[in-house]
Amino acid sequence: MSTEKKPQTMKPVSAAKKLGIYLPAAPEAFRNTPVSRTELNDLLASPPEWLVELRLHGPHPRDVVARKLGVSVSGLARGGVTDPLTTDEISALLADQPEWLAHERGVQAEVRAENKRVKERDAERRARAERAAAEQAAQDS
DSSP states (O other), X not given: OOOOOOOOXXXXXXXXXXXXXXXXXXXXXXXXXXXXXXXXXXXXXXXXXXXXXXXXXXXXXXXXXXXXXXXXXXXXXXXXXXXXXXXXXHHHHHHTOOHHHHHHHHHHHHHHHHHHHHHHHHHXXXXXXXXXXXXXXXXXX
């Protein structure tokens, strides 16, 4: 009985997500063929020209557009951006920010500040609990 392992593959949509590209803009051969882990690693290590071009100029998927604009994906939707954008379109939005983008960037900044505050608060609580546990252990011995 042969137990030869088949290489693990993923759907093109999963590979595109891992590569940070918009799948419909990828070459047909990539869109229609499962991608093995080895192939994905090769694409990441030495990207072909089409992948370099897609990453540089787009169109970019929503999560990449949101990151480049400094907003959340939900903020994009609230701003009415539902289509993928190219790098030039993103640059134009950043250069001449519409009101929705300025607002969403502010919201995102507030969210990041709150997340930082909560993380620091939780770290302080852990440190306090560890100090109390150490003091208790010292008293018990």
